Amino acid sequence: MASHVAGPDIEKLIKLLARLPGLGPRSARRVALHLIKNKDQLLVPLSEAMRVAVEKVQVCETCGNIDSASPCTICTDTRRDPSVLVVVEDVSDLWALERASVINAAYHVLGGTLSPLDGVGPDDLNIAGLLKRTAKGEIREIILAVNATVEGQTTAHYITDQLQEQAKELKVSNPAYEPIRISQLAHGVPIGGELDYLDEGTLLQAIRSRKAFE
Known part of the structure; x- marks a missing residue:
């Protein structure tokens, strides 16, 4: 009995779809079949959108967001409060x-x-x-919006220590410098969430219920 039900091109499409989050081999086959049956309405526009994404999508040099421009749409939005940075x-x-x-507010992506x-x-x-961003003196509050995991909290503690050390150094060179307020997500995010x-x-x-990081 044949192990494949379609030609190599379709099988390649199925295998690639199966590597996407939430899709297994069976789901990938259903998605591939649906795309192929709706070639003009879905498959062609999707392939064009993916081609554009390959050519234009990049990492924002300021915050680490993914966009088609750098700085990204969020960083260039003048309506945001630049004094609050969500990490x-x-x-x-x-x-x-x-x-x-x-x-x-503004954002900063750690990358893990x-x-x-x-x-x-x-x-x-x-x-x-x-x-580098906090050293400019424009940020007044940092919200550590990391996940409530062991790794997330370890990272939050490390960042807090680094910010406190930076604040001491800046205070020496500028006595009028005021340390950045550091807060973290409060009730609502479950442990492990x-x-x-x-x-x-x-x-x-x-x-809304964020509090000072301890």
């Missing part, structure tokens, strides 16, 4: 907060969390970029 682990967390419309077991250290994250899987109401409560 997140991943772009998906940034998009989750934006989807919920819970805060109108500290994890010694996985060989992820401070130099592997965008922490240096964060300190990840922002991208939370509903808008939970995210809103977490932002």
Whole structure:
């Protein structure tokens, strides 16, 4: 009995779809079949959108967001409060907060969390970029919107220590310097929870009930 039900081109499409989050081999086959049956309405526009994404999508040089321009749409939005900076682990967390419309601030994407077991250290994250932004003196509050995991909290503690050390150095050179307020997400985010899987109401409560990081 043949192991494939279609030609190599379609099988390649199915295998690629199966590598997407939430799709297994069977789901990928259903998606591929649906795309092929609706070639003009779905497959052609999708392939064109993906071609444009390959050519234009890039990482924002300021915050680490993904967009078709750098600085990104969020960083160039003059309606946002530049004195408040929300620090997140991943772009998906940034998009989750934006989807919920819970805060109108600037963002900074770390690109992950500290994890010694996985060989992820401070130099592997965008922490240096964060300190560079805070050194300018324009930011008054940092919200550590990291996930409530061991790695997330470890990263939050490390960033807090780095910001406090930076504040001491800036205070020496500028006695009038006021340290940045550091806060974290409060009630609403369960232990072990990840922002991208939370509903808008939970995210809103977490932002509104934020408190100083301890």
